[in-house]
Amino acid sequence: MPLGQQPWHQAPRYSRAEFHAVKGRLTMRHILLMLRLSAGGTSVREIAAMLGIARSTVQDCILS
16 A cells, blocks of 8 residues: 555554644754753743744643
């Protein structure tokens, strides 16, 4: 069976952060920047505002 046409029960499983990265919504640059900012003490709300993404996306990325 060609890639991408597997039945749902055989499809690869992704965390929410991985899913967004696979879909092209988050680049590696964004992910690394989120981690650096978080390690530097920047709040999730501020990171989300800087990158123009949802707070839940930042939280999922940082906590996964």
